[in-house]
Amino acid sequence: MLKNIFVLLLAAGMPLAGAAFDEVPLTLKGERTQGALLLGKTDPEASVELNGQSIELTETGYFVVGFARKADLNQQLTVKLDDQQRQENLVLTERDYRIERVDGVPQRTVTPDPEQVKRTRKEAEKVWLARQQQSAREDFLTTLVKPAEGRISGYYGSQRILNGEPRNPHYGEDIAAPTGTPVKAPWAGVVTLAEPDLFYSGGTIIIDHGYRVNTTYLHLSSVDVQVGDVIEQGQMIGKIGATGRATGPHLDWRVNWGNERLDPALLPTLYE
Incomplete structure (x- = not known):
């Protein structure tokens, strides 16, 4: 039974307990939060994915990834080198952005006319x-x-609500x-x-x-x-x-x- 499980894990490409996880190099710099850019470094021969999206590396193994203003707080970074794989669950901190409410603004200053929209x-x-x-x-x-x-x-991320209508x-x-x-x-x-x-x-x-x-x-x-x-x-x-x-x-x-x-x-x- 155990032998069959071992064979299935190998066929699925899943890492086994005791695999040389630390032999896949990875360093990350930057604040792990919404709105951040992170700078990574790994082996130049490795491949990197963020949530399944392929990330391009420089010739010396550097790469960058970025997270939106309201990015999901859990991000999956995967680094593969030869037959080894390293996964990093990047937990981002949630940010509290400045919100300003302004009422009584003349509508013509809130909404552009059709020609301006075009x-x-x-x-x-x-x-x-x-x-x-x-x-x-x-x-x-x-x-x-x-x-x-x-x-x-x-400041980045701040938002105005004009006459009750959220702006960008x-x-x-x-x-x-x-x-x-x-x-x-x-x-x-x-x-x-x-x-x-x-x-x-x-x-x-x-x-x-x-x-x-x-x-x-x-x-x-x-x-x-x-x-x-x-x-x-x-x-x-x-x-x-x-x-x-x-x-x-x-x-x-x-x-x-x-x-x-x-x-x-x-x-x-x-x-x-």
């Missing part, structure tokens, strides 16, 4: 396409620098500073979007940093790069402004892993 849909598609570009750059492996100096005035959450970190304050690239990368006047975000830049990681910069008064430009870390890419639907001069900067919108404030934990 325009914003076209612009949203352009932004979406810019974020789909993937490259083998490894810029995210370098400790990032701050994109601008100023007071933090807005805020997916960036706001840095308040005077118009004209330089904005620098926190990592090196390649520009995939450079628009001086989008309806909601005004002057907007998106930079690809490799392996589905990209950053976005909104409400710029000046866009000083073009699509295809290769940007060095710390290079000035534009200037803070109040363009688009902004109430005052500030930089709203964001980070994505593919289509997952992440919290820029958590990025420094990757390098601790």
